Amino acid sequence: MQDEIDAAFHMEHIVARQHRGPMTEENLALACSGCNLHKGTNLCSLDPDTNQPVRLFDPRKDRWEDHFRRDGARILGITDVGRTTAWLLQFNSDLNLLQRQAILEKRALD
């Protein structure tokens, strides 16, 4: 099963070099290719509920559990930061849901 899941990661600049993000450990994070490509150089986006600009989740400064919760294979944003990040990075795209479901089913068998 693991062979069927794209486990290649990108080295993501949290603040993109385009916005003077430094090449330091505090500004780098591992991201799956899908998340990294959807994030691009964005620092914020529009909250899908309020249409107001909101910064994105920072994996070095924010705590995942403060902004997201999992409902089965879905990752739900529970704050404006969580909703906006989940929407922009398409956490719940059909492909991501299929991959996450496969991981959860494998874990249930282990």
Ligand SMILES: [Zn+2]
């Ligand atoms: Zn991802």
